Amino acid sequence: MRIESRLAQIGSQADPKTGAVNYPIYHATAFRHPKLGESTGFDYARTKSPTRTILEDAIAELESGDAGFACSSGMAALQTIFALFSQGDHLIVSLDLYGGTYRLLEQTMSRFGVISSYVDTNDIEEMEKLITPNTKAILIETPTNPLMMVTDLEKVSRWAKTKNLLTIVDNTLLSPYFQRPIELGADIIIHSASKYLGGHNDVIAGLIVTKGEELSEKMFELHNSIGAILGPQDCWLLMRGMKTLALRMERHQENATKIAEYLLEHPMVDEVFYPALPSHPGHEVQNKQSSGNTGIFSFKMKDARTIEPILRHIKIIAFAESLGGVESLMTYPSVQTHADIPKEIREKVGVDDRLLRYSVGIEHVEDLITDLSQAFEKARIELEGR
Amino acid sequence: MSDNNHNNQSKKFATKVIHFGGEIDKQTGASSVPLYQASTFHHFSLEDLPDYDYTRSGNPTRQMLEDYIATLEDGIRGFAFASGMAAISSAFMLLSSGDHVIVTEDVYGGTYRLLTSILNRMNIETTFVDMTQFEQVKGALKANTKAVFMETPSNPTLKITDIGQITDWAKDHNLLTMVDNTFMTPYHQRPIELGVDIVLHSATKFLGGHSDVVAGLAVVATDELGTKMKQIQNGLGNILGVHDSWLLMRGMKTLQARMEHSEKGAIRLAEWLSNHPKIKKVYYPGLENHPGKEIHEKQSRGYGAVVSFDVESGTEAKGLLSRVKIPLVAVSLGAVESILSYPAMMSHAAMPREVRLERGITDGTLRYSVGLEDIEDIIQDLEQALY
Ligand SMILES: Cc1ncc(COP(=O)(O)O)c(C=O)c1O
Ligand SMILES: Cc1ncc(COP(=O)(O)O)c(C=O)c1O
Numbered sequence: 200m201r202i203e204s205r206l207a208q209i210g211s212q213a214d215p216k217t218g219a220v221n222y223p224i225y226h227a228t229a230f231r232h233p234k235l236g237e238s239t240g241f242d243y244a245r246t247k248s249p250t251r252t253i254l255e256d257a258i259a260e261l262e263s264g265d266a267g268f269a270c271s272s273g274m275a276a277l278q279t280i281f282a283l284f285s286q287g288d289h290l291i292v293s294l295d296l297y298g299g300t301y302r303l304l305e306q307t308m309s310r311f312g313v314i315s316s317y318v319d320t321n322d323i324e325e326m327e328k329l330i331t332p333n334t335k336a337i338l339i340e341t342p343t344n345p346l347m348m349v350t351d352l353e354k355v356s357r358w359a360k361t362k363n364l365l366t367i368v369d370n371t372l373l374s375p376y377f378q379r380p381i382e383l384g385a386d387i388i389i390h391s392a393s394k395y396l397g398g399h400n401d402v403i404a405g406l407i408v409t410k411g412e413e414l415s416e417k418m419f420e421l422h423n424s425i426g427a428i429l430g431p432q433d434c435w436l437l438m439r440g441m442k443t444l445a446l447r448m449e450r451h452q453e454n455a456t457k458i459a460e461y462l463l464e465h466p467m468v469d470e471v472f473y474p475a476l477p478s479h480p481g482h483e484v485q486n487k488q489s490s491g492n493t494g495i496f497s498f499k500m501k502d503a504r505t506i507e508p509i510l511r512h513i514k515i516i517a518f519a520e521s522l523g524g525v526e527s528l529m530t531y532p533s534v535q536t537h538a539d540i541p542k543e544i545r546e547k548v549g550v551d552d553r554l555l556r557y558s559v560g561i562e563h564v565e566d567l568i569t570d571l572s573q574a575f576e577k578a579r580i581e582l583e584g585r
Numbered sequence: 586m587s588d589n590n591h592n593n594q595s596k597k598f599a600t601k602v603i604h605f606g607g608e609i610d611k612q613t614g615a616s617s618v619p620l621y622q623a624s625t626f627h628h629f630s631l632e633d634l635p636d637y638d639y640t641r642s643g644n645p646t647r648q649m650l651e652d653y654i655a656t657l658e659d660g661i662r663g664f665a666f667a668s669g670m671a672a673i674s675s676a677f678m679l680l681s682s683g684d685h686v687i688v689t690e691d692v693y694g695g696t697y698r699l700l701t702s703i704l705n706r707m708n709i710e711t712t713f714v715d716m717t718q719f720e721q722v723k724g725a726l727k728a729n730t731k732a733v734f735m736e737t738p739s740n741p742t743l744k745i746t747d748i749g750q751i752t753d754w755a756k757d758h759n760l761l762t763m764v765d766n767t768f769m770t771p772y773h774q775r776p777i778e779l780g781v782d783i784v785l786h787s788a789t790k791f792l793g794g795h796s797d798v799v800a801g802l803a804v805v806a807t808d809e810l811g812t813k814m815k816q817i818q819n820g821l822g823n824i825l826g827v828h829d830s831w832l833l834m835r836g837m838k839t840l841q842a843r844m845e846h847s848e849k850g851a852i853r854l855a856e857w858l859s860n861h862p863k864i865k866k867v868y869y870p871g872l873e874n875h876p877g878k879e880i881h882e883k884q885s886r887g888y889g890a891v892v893s894f895d896v897e898s899g900t901e902a903k904g905l906l907s908r909v910k911i912p913l914v915a916v917s918l919g920a921v922e923s924i925l926s927y928p929a930m931m932s933h934a935a936m937p938r939e940v941r942l943e944r945g946i947t948d949g950t951l952r953y954s955v956g957l958e959d960i961e962d963i964i965q966d967l968e969q970a971l972y
Contacts, residue, residue, distance in 0.1 A: 226797035226832075228789050229917035229924065235906050236930060243916045244799045245668045245789075271667035272641045274822025285706035286682050303820050310681040311707035393624050393641075401622045403640045403824065424698050426670025427823030428799065436622070507631050520639045521625035528625065535638075 273391025276405030349481025356384030394523030451494025669787025672801030745877025790919030
């Protein structure tokens with residue numbers, strides 16, 4: 200079956216008892232043992248729970264992996280993955296990184312002796328220099344958030360294998376509909392399913408997919424021991440969202456491309472960062488390894504002073520954190536999502552006070568362009584007085 | 586035993602458990618907290634950041650639950666997690682590589698596993714001691730000791746730790762004190778009143794009470810710890826979902842009613858078992874012969890709803906498990922339905938047999954979590970199963 204069909208049918212043939220086309224929400228925490236030493240496969244909901252299992256199997260299959268794990272947030276998924284490592288271990292990590300991941304590595308993992316180096320993960324030469332005998336893994340975001348840097352997953356995973364490193368890919372921005380890193384050699388996928396997979400800005404969730412039996416077993420132990428699992432209602436809501444993933448991603452991409460092209464021509468805009476644009480340095484690699492583009496991009500205004508009035512005047516587009524929902528959201532990374540990354544690092548990659556990130560929704564594209572254009576115009580008048 | 590009057594608040598527990606601030610929605614007057622099933626919140630302006638911006642960092646429904654448990658435990662600030670283990674693993678994240686912690690030897694198996702298979706790799710060192718022996722606790726102190734973790738009554742043999750004694754000593758040595766209060770709930774025991782810094786719960790158990798939500802709660806005693814825990818909760822993201830937060834609050838409203846009923850049943854069951862010829866031993870802090878009874882009564886307002894007992898052999902235990910009709914034979918505890926567990930093959934299956942026997946958990950040990958069924962039916966059921 201093609202991915203559209205698999206998405207639409209998540210869990211819909213899984214309840215033989217009633218034939219329900221939507222899998223039931225099992226709230227139970229404990230499961231009766233039919234006989235001592237016998238189990239239905241379910242004992243205690245933290246360990247394994249029926250509704251969660253449907254979701255976990257679905258994401259494992261969609262990502263071409265062997266096992267899936269549903270966590271209470273994307274950060275919880277990352278935290279669970281990082282528990283694979285021990286004191287003294289070293290990680291190589293994308294320089295332009297989601298702020299929460301950076302914070303988890305620098306404020307928590309570092310206290311437990313797990314050290315990270317930040318680098319452009321496309322730059323193998325630079326990564327060669329950073330490797331130590333304790334280096335255990337490479338964590339890649341591609342495209343990165345917010346600057347949309349693209350890493351060649353096949354090339355880098357191949358290199359990582361020769362160095363015995365695990366390749367971990369944060370696939371939040373593209374979803375398995377557009378990109379399946381395990382097929383390109385990655386070992387572990389992580390999703391903030393709060394974003395495109397859920398798609399409705401109504402559920403916080405994280406997903407992990409592992410490739411290989413040993414890694415899958417280890418992750419199962421960690422998931423159960425740390426206990427940052429996703430509840431059954433949220434599992435169900437997430438699956439409900441995933442059924443329309445294909446439709447939404449197509450529309451997100453179409454809208455984002457049109458708006459990016461509009462902004463590229465706008466006199467108040469300095470730069471637009473979006474791999475769908477032929478001018479983007481990652482355009483070619485992106486086209487090679489993904490079947491489409493994400494619905495978010497960033498752009499730099501020429502004048503930082505226009506930012507505040509723009510955010511005040513946008514009407515359809517909400518000024519809020521997060522991304523990947525059906526509704527349009529605009530974020531100001533340097534004060535919101537990336538506030539915790541030190542200014543030098545932030546500016547080294549280009550997250551400065553002129554940068555806005557736009558998560559394009561599935562509204563009508565003309566309405567979105569009209570909204571932007573009126574907010575830009577009001578901001579211009581406020582600054583220039585006419 | 587003291588009544589349920591709070592030291593620092595005039596309302597009695599039964600009233601507080603209903604009137605915790607979320608019983609009436611301020612905006613609509615609704616008689617139940619609404620579910621804010623939103624991941625993100627609009628910023629009305631760039632200057633005044635809103636109370637809530639992103640649900641991992643804060644959500645109005647979850648916040649109500651967090652305030653609720655803080656009130657019940659008489660703490661400063663509450664936190665809701667995806668499970669009891671998520672709460673406990675977060676509390677341990679307050680420590681750093683190189684730190685040492687003293688932990689009760691019959692700690693919940695999941696906490697044991699966390700300490701010995703994950704935190705050990707992060708160079709957190711643990712000494713397990715019998716916390717009923719104060720000398721052992723004192724003897725475990727090292728230069729790098731940072732925390733003491735207690736669980737009382739313990740599982741499944743219901744040993745009692747003197748919370749006040751250990752906390753006073755820990756304070757003298759600048760150690761953080763944590764208590765897993767799952768078995769007692771704040772209705773029966775409020776460790777923060779005894780000086781403890783952090784109270785932890787598997788809210789999957791008595792607080793939720795209906796075997797329908799996996800959840801964890803933490804309450805801290807100081808603002809400083811509150812700030813740190815908030816960073817950890819948001820940074821690690823092991824939060825409780827909105828729907829589960831709501832379900833848990835719904836369960837907590839009947840906490841006192843359920844605990845009172847189940848405790849009455851447990852007292853009756855413990856006495857009945859004590860007089861049964863086929864029962865070798867009964868563990869319940871309310872029994873006259875329980876070695877920790879006096880200490881328990883000093884620090885708690887009740888005995889709880891869990892009774893453990895020894896039927897002599899594995900064969901007897903297995904026979905009984907196959908014949909009981911009322912309780913769910915399952916792991917877990919603390920629900921409206923009675924749950925009978927067999928530690929040797931369930932919660933403590935991973936523990937080597939010798940270690941298990943040393944801890945008093947024999948092949949004949951069973952744990953009965955008394956639910957809301959009629960206690961005479963429960964006894965009759967056990968009577969026929971024990972023939
Ligand atoms: C790329 C990426 N990874 C991880 C996360 C963290 O996910 P969550 O917010 O669900 O914890 C986010 C989200 O905010 C993200 O954008
Ligand atoms: C005393 C105690 N603490 C902690 C836990 C762990 O809680 P949870 O299963 O909700 O993660 C349990 C439960 O199983 C428990 O009985």
